[in-house]
Amino acid sequence: MTQDTASTTGKTPQADTPAGKRSPSPLSVLLEPVRGRVASAAALQGLAGVLGLVPLVCVAELADTLLEPGPPDRALLWTLVGLALAGAVAALTAGAASTVVGHLADNDMQLSVRRSLAAHLGRVPLGWFSGRGSGRAKKALHDDVAEVHSLIAHTLPDLAAVVAVPVAALAYLVSVDWRLALVAVALVVGGVFLFARAMAGGMAKFAEYTRAMNDINASAVEFVQGIQVVKHFGGHRRAHARFLDAADAFADFFVAWSRATTPVTVASFLLLSAPMTAALSVLAGVGLVAAGWSEPASVVAFALLAPALCAPMNVIGSRVQQIQAAKAAASRVADLLAEPPLPEGSGGAPRDARVVFDGVRFSYSADRRDAAREALRGVDLVLEPGTVTALVGSSGAGKSTLATLLARFHDPVEGTVSVGGADLRTLPTGTLYRTVGFVFQDVRLLRESVADNIALGRPGATREEIEDAARAARIHERILRLPRGYDTVVTEEAALSGGEAQRVSIARAILADPSVLVLDEATASVDPAAEADIQDALSDLARGRTVLVIAHRLATVTGADRIAVMEDGRIVESGTHEELLGRGRRYADLWSAQHGSGGRQGEEQ
């Protein structure tokens, strides 16, 4: 839907203060249902990490046995080899089990979160979707939920291993030689210290990095979407300068950031890397053996296990970033779920099809009293049952806004909109939409069969009823010419033109059979032959219902029972075509703008 006035749905402040008490973090709320399984996955991964040390320990023990004087105990040696293999296989099994448990838990979490998001989105005010709502919905439901995936399925289990493996390795090494163990610990402490320094600056910068990346994304989207304009007005560099600027800004930032943090990052990486830890602990071992403090055999254990002690530290950084990203994603999901839904009514059904707008004020602005941005400034209007009322006025006058309130896309800030004596807010959604129907300017067909698209409002309709509606909407013949007739999937197998889609949407409304109908008359994009068909179909549809039509062409609505002229959020005059022309005010001006000043009579009969 397009809005008549600038609309930016502001973030509601109450989302931040849930009833005074401190609520758990959005991430833990998301994780709650699968908490047990995530814990098992983490435990299994930790176990896998520790079991992964078993082969190394076996080799170290093997070396120890071999170096003992006298003939080696063959049975023991082969047992150690067998144990090494068993440990490796057990580690793999535990790891695989962790992967399966974690992914299945994550998969279930995704489905349930997506379902509740979808259900919630079905209840927030429709106004939320205008602007960039659909993009936000897709980001939350798809991208953000997937972001939490890597946390559940990978990061948390990995973290368990990152903690368990060094602890187990250290315990073994201390039992072998505490002096050498001190050297290994010194390496770890040094590396972690440097790493912490790199991260301290890095975390603040990480937010900046995300921002720079988002700028690129936004300008890339804009560049690609606006390529037609870019090319046409380009001067060939100018118009995509914004995209290139964002790209340069990002590259500059990336280089500056890495220049600032690389020395520490690289130092900590090196200190904890496998060749360095292995070489340094062996060199230290050579020194300690020479000093007579260590046994040569224990050096072997360190050459094997010191890297296992240090290496996990190197992945902490990326894991912390993943957790941050998942937290941010979870809070976006939580924000969406906190978006206040339209309160659901529980009142009775409307008595009749009489619609009353009573003192309706509305603003798209977050600051509801910002008078300059008020879209409706006190509208009183009665639609008598079975009559046609037309809203006319210049673009931005508030016509579409008023009509969308009848569809309860938003609730009025002040005043009421009622149908058959019942305030829209008291009607259950189902009742409301059975009573009030729409034919939109912006036709949306779903990627489903044509028949399903028509039967949208009455899923149980028979094929015969669907075809009758299509006939009444003057689209039956066209549907029969589609590759698979009524079973053709729209957009996949066949694209319908704008005029054809419009007639499908009219058929939809005919089948749904509401007693109040909102029409957004817009057929300018359709060629005349199609337009005639559409207007015939609309005439049929309108008959006998209470109709509110947003009219862009005055000629279309001269026969309306009532024409309400809107200006600046108010109804400035209303009456029949003849009455209004006779009054010689705003309507008469509009009429002459469209039909007057000689030589343009071609459109009048």
Next chain:
Amino acid sequence: MIRAFLKAMGPGHTRPVAVSLALTTFASALQGVVFALLVPVLEGLLGPDPSTATPWAVALAVGTAVYAVLKSTSLYLNFRVGGSISRALHHRIGDHLVRLPLGWFTGSRLGELNRIATEGVSRTTSLPVHTYPPLADAVVTPVVAVAALFLFDWRLALACAACLPLLWMVFTLSNEAVGRGDAARDTVADEAADRVLEYARAQPVLRAFGRVDSAHTVLDRALAAEHAGARALLLKAVPALVAYSFTVRLVLTLLLALSLHLLLGGTLAAPTAIALIVLLVRFVHPLSAAAESGAVLRMAVNGLARINTVLDARPLPEPATPVPPQGAEVEFHDVRFSYTPGEPVLDGVSFPAAPGTLTALVGPSGGGKTTVTRLLARFHDVDAGQVLVGGVDVRDIGSEELSRHVAVVFQDVYLFDATIADNVRVAAPGASEADLDRVAARSGLDRVVAELPDGWETRVGEGGTSLSGGQRQRVSIARALLKDAPIVVLDEASAALDAENEALLTETATDLARDRTVLVIAHRPATVAAADRIVFLDGGRVAEQGTPEELLALDGRHAAYVRARQRALGWRLTGEPASDTTRPTP
């Protein structure tokens, strides 16, 4: 992969990238040397005289120091190169895209391009930083270690060398299997993402027809399918994931057993055997790490392939010596064109449009009206025939020069997320406020600006979504006017035009036609009536052309069309039962 990488980067950046990759490779080789040096040190240390280890320990210390310096340099360089890759790729893609014909930008390509410009580039940026180093470690380090092994024991070395191809094979197979699973999962995930967007965008309709109880929507089916699909694929992928790791560990155990066997057979001394086992463990380590980089590598390779596909797309050829057009006369000469071969959209279209005249393109939808305007602005090249501007074929004019001569008001108006003034200034960045006011008055944008609280400084939102359709259209007209081109193309079709806007558009068109060549895709009878010349297009051919009077007198297609139109306009919405005038006339 490296070739694709260097190709995507373009010739200017080959050297630093190649240096960075070479240095990384060399550091991995040196890592192998460091591991190999552990062998004589341990051999000496575990032998009868530990002091024999000392010279080797010195060598190890030196080797490690050199490795540290080299690795730091390469890491540092990789970060720098990453930054310049990001810059170079964005520029290359951006500059290339503006040269591609607009016909190339189909709906699905737009989504794909978004992915490339964001994810694709950032994956490629991290290639030298995060993707390549572990890969070099996994391939180069073991090879160097095995080579060194030959110096110590040829039998163990041979066994290792035999194992490497086996590992490579299992790695490739399991990687392929996992890749297939990922691709299949991406497909269901994409379907679910599409359905999410559809669900959000179709909310008005879904609600209006009571279809938001999520249990029955298509969205829910897609979500459930994604859930089931991911589950099934996971269970299939796990064995493939485990297969490689299992092989690595099996190989290590076998080599361990072989060493022990040789030792017990008496042909290998205990200290040597132990030192070699340590080397084996160390060289297996980067091999198991490789398993994790498989997926990352695959994504990087796919990303590169996609980037290269875009960079390979051919721009419209530019003339070697551009010929400036002589005047603003437009002529279509027997033009044939099709978007898909075999389905001609224009099938021999010829008509002139003289400066100082208004030419109305009319006819049923699908007749080729929009295509005519696109060919005039050279969004595509003709298959046969010629489009002449000022007597020169548009292909010989050069795109920059042509774009100075032709201004188009597009049917689907796109606005950038900036102020209204910025959006109008797109056509002429240096335009003064007086210029803006002048075009605003002619396009009706002045009224819009006056009504908005922030006036010219009103931000239009992403894609212009915070303005109404009519308001957007006026910005677009103002933009085209500001461009001040001698040839103007207007498309009247716009769903959101209101009565005043339409009248204004006709006025603007006739006004512009005083001193310019104006082509209008006309829907309003008033515009058609005001035209100097009408070109009636049907089925890709000019069915009729002439002045409005001539065509009405001819009483052919156009005259019939005008009558149908008048019947449509005779339609009245009333609450009363239909009177005779509202019924279709046979």
